[in-house]
Amino acid sequence: MSRTTQWEVVIGLETHAQLQTKSKIFSGSSIAFGAAPNVQASAVDIALPGVLPVLNREAVVCAIKFGLAVGATIAPRSVFARKNYFYPDLPKGYQISQFEIPVVLGGGLAITVGAGDTATEKFVHLTRAHLEEDAGKSLHEDFHGRTGIDLNRAGTPLLEIVTEPDMRSSAEAVAYAKALHALVQWIGICDGNMQEGSFRCDANVSVRPMGQKEFGTRREIKNLNSFRFMQQAIDFEVHWQINEIEEGRAIQQATVLFDPDTGETRSMRSKEDAHDYRYFPDPDLLPLEIRPEWIAEVKSGMPELPQAMQARFQADYGLSAYDAASLVASRPMADFFVAAVAEAGAANAKTIANWIMGELAARLNKTDLPVEASPITAVQLAGLIRRIADNTISNNIAKKVFEAMWNGEGGSNNNAADQIIEKQGLKQITDTAAIEALVDEVLAANQKSIEEYRAGKEKAFNALVGQAMKATKGKANPQQVTDLLKKKLGA
Amino acid sequence: MSLNLEDVARIARLARIELSAAERETTRDQLNDILGFIEQLQAVDTTGIEPMAHAVDVVQRLRPDVVTETNRRADFQAVAPETEAGLYLVPRVVE
Structure with a gap:
C-alpha cells in the first residue's frame, strides 16, 4: 500500500443499554444503583446450586418497545442461550443471552451527521437487539493481592443493540450513538446514564482501501462510556491501523481498550486467546413467545x-x-x-x-x-x-x-x-394621551435632532425614538411611539 | 466428524476440567460415540419442520417486575471462603 492510498473507515457499534426495570432480568432482586456490595445479590444472582431463572416480563416489554421504535421485526419466538466463559464476576460460568434467535431483528435509525449547511442524513441499519444479563463487578485494588467481587449488578437486564458495519467515520459513529441514546430515553427503556454504565458502547473498527469490496480486519474497542472518548478512540484507532498497513504490517483481529489519559487504544487480547463461548440453548429457559396482541398492547402505550x-x-x-x-x-x-x-x-x-x-x-x-x-x-x-x-x-x-x-x-x-x-410596573403604556405627552416633552428637548431630521438625516429620527422609549423606561409600544413621532413631525 | 486428543484437551481446558492422558483417551472415545448418535439424528429428513429449542413444546412463563428478594448477604457470605467489606474475595484476576 502506498502512502497515497485513500482509506475508507468501516465502523459497527454494539451498545449495551441497561433496561429501566425495578428488578433483575431473571430474579426478584432490586437493580437500584449505589447499594452496598452484594446486598442486591440473591441466590439466583450468585448462582447457588438448584436455582432457576424466571424471565422478567417488563424486560421483554422494553425489547418490544425498542423493536417498534426502530421499525424492526419482533420475533414471535426467541430463544435464550448460554454464553460460556469463566470469570469471577460471572458466578454461573455462563451469561444468559440470546444467540441464534434474538428478540429484535433488523430495523434502523436515521441520523444527522454534523450541523447547519454541511449536515448530512444517513440511515444506520441494525442487525439485531437481544436481551441478556449483566455481569457483576470486579474490584482489583486494596484487597492485598486479591480481587473483590460485587454481584449487585449481576443479572441486571440489558438490551444489546448491534448495527451493521454502516458507519464511515467517527463523526457518524458518534451521531448514531447520540441518536440511539436519545431514543432509548425517549421511549423510557433506559435512563441513559453513561457515568453509571447504563449505556455503553463497543466499536468495531476496520479500514480498507477506498473502493475495495471486502472489509479489512477489525479490532473491537471495548466499553466506550462517553461520546468524546468514542470519537477520540476511533480516530486514534483508525490512524493506528492505517499506519500499520502502510508500514507493511497486517492488522490482527483483537479486542482493545481505550485509555482516556493517553488517548490511545491498546490490545487486551488477541485472536489466539479469543473466547470460544460454546453457545447453546439454555435448558433452564423455555422459548420466549411474543404474540401480535401483546405487541399491539405495547404499541398503544408508546409515546x-x-x-x-x-x-x-x-x-x-x-x-x-x-x-x-x-x-x-x-x-x-x-x-x-x-x-x-x-x-x-x-x-x-x-x-x-x-x-x-x-x-x-x-x-x-x-x-x-x-x-x-x-x-x-x-x-x-x-x-x-x-x-x-x-x-x-x-x-x-x-x-x-x-x-x-x-x-x-x-x-x-x-x-x-x-x-x-x-x-415592577412593566406593563406597556397604551394610553395614547400619556405617550403623546411624553413625545411632546422629547420633541421640546431635542430641537437639534428635529432640525437634522428635517435636513434629511434618518439617524436623527431613530435618536428621537430612542429618547422617547427611554423616557417611558421601555414601556411604550415602539411602533406606537414611531407612529406618533412621524405624525408630529409631519412625516 | 470425530475428535482427536488435541480437540479433547482444548475442550477440557475451556471447561476448566483437568484430564490425565488416560482419561483423555477414554473421553475422546466417549465423545466420539456421542457424535455418532448425533450423526444418526442428523440423518433424519427434517425438511419443513420448525426447529425446537427445548424438549418440551411450551413457552416461557413470565414474572411481574417486582422486587421480591431481601438482603441475605450475611447468610450467603457465611459459607463463602473469603470476604471483606461485603465483597467476595477471589484470587487476583487481571485482564
Whole structure:
C-alpha cells in the first residue's frame, strides 16, 4: 500500500443499554444503583446450586418497545442461550443471552451527521437487539493481592443493540450513538446514564482501501462510556491501523481498550486467546413467545416518536426542520415545548420555539442545567409569551421578565410573569394621551435632532425614538411611539 | 466428524476440567460415540419442520417486575471462603 492510498473507515457499534426495570432480568432482586456490595445479590444472582431463572416480563416489554421504535421485526419466538466463559464476576460460568434467535431483528435509525449547511442524513441499519444479563463487578485494588467481587449488578437486564458495519467515520459513529441514546430515553427503556454504565458502547473498527469490496480486519474497542472518548478512540484507532498497513504490517483481529489519559487504544487480547463461548440453548429457559396482541398492547402505550413529532411540529406550527429537530432532540425538551404550546395556544407555537431555543437554551447551557430542572416551567414561559402576544409587554421587556422569573421572582406560581409585570410596573403604556405627552416633552428637548431630521438625516429620527422609549423606561409600544413621532413631525 | 486428543484437551481446558492422558483417551472415545448418535439424528429428513429449542413444546412463563428478594448477604457470605467489606474475595484476576 502506498502512502497515497485513500482509506475508507468501516465502523459497527454494539451498545449495551441497561433496561429501566425495578428488578433483575431473571430474579426478584432490586437493580437500584449505589447499594452496598452484594446486598442486591440473591441466590439466583450468585448462582447457588438448584436455582432457576424466571424471565422478567417488563424486560421483554422494553425489547418490544425498542423493536417498534426502530421499525424492526419482533420475533414471535426467541430463544435464550448460554454464553460460556469463566470469570469471577460471572458466578454461573455462563451469561444468559440470546444467540441464534434474538428478540429484535433488523430495523434502523436515521441520523444527522454534523450541523447547519454541511449536515448530512444517513440511515444506520441494525442487525439485531437481544436481551441478556449483566455481569457483576470486579474490584482489583486494596484487597492485598486479591480481587473483590460485587454481584449487585449481576443479572441486571440489558438490551444489546448491534448495527451493521454502516458507519464511515467517527463523526457518524458518534451521531448514531447520540441518536440511539436519545431514543432509548425517549421511549423510557433506559435512563441513559453513561457515568453509571447504563449505556455503553463497543466499536468495531476496520479500514480498507477506498473502493475495495471486502472489509479489512477489525479490532473491537471495548466499553466506550462517553461520546468524546468514542470519537477520540476511533480516530486514534483508525490512524493506528492505517499506519500499520502502510508500514507493511497486517492488522490482527483483537479486542482493545481505550485509555482516556493517553488517548490511545491498546490490545487486551488477541485472536489466539479469543473466547470460544460454546453457545447453546439454555435448558433452564423455555422459548420466549411474543404474540401480535401483546405487541399491539405495547404499541398503544408508546409515546409519539421523535421523527413523527418533528414532522408534526413542522406541519402544524410552521417550524423549520432545524427548529423542529432541535425541539425533539430529547424527550424532556419536546415535553416542555408541548406543555407550553398547550398553555399558550398553537398560534404562539413559533414564538415559544424561539424562546425555548434562544433565551431558555442559553440560560440552561450557561448553568449546565437539563431542561427538566429549568427554574422556569413550561406553563410560566407560556404565561410570558401570552403577555407578549396580547401586547401587555414588548419583546425587550419580556426579556427582563424572563430574567426575573429565572431568578425565582414570581415564585413557582403559574402566573409568575403577570406578578412580575404587575410588581415592577412593566406593563406597556397604551394610553395614547400619556405617550403623546411624553413625545411632546422629547420633541421640546431635542430641537437639534428635529432640525437634522428635517435636513434629511434618518439617524436623527431613530435618536428621537430612542429618547422617547427611554423616557417611558421601555414601556411604550415602539411602533406606537414611531407612529406618533412621524405624525408630529409631519412625516 | 470425530475428535482427536488435541480437540479433547482444548475442550477440557475451556471447561476448566483437568484430564490425565488416560482419561483423555477414554473421553475422546466417549465423545466420539456421542457424535455418532448425533450423526444418526442428523440423518433424519427434517425438511419443513420448525426447529425446537427445548424438549418440551411450551413457552416461557413470565414474572411481574417486582422486587421480591431481601438482603441475605450475611447468610450467603457465611459459607463463602473469603470476604471483606461485603465483597467476595477471589484470587487476583487481571485482564
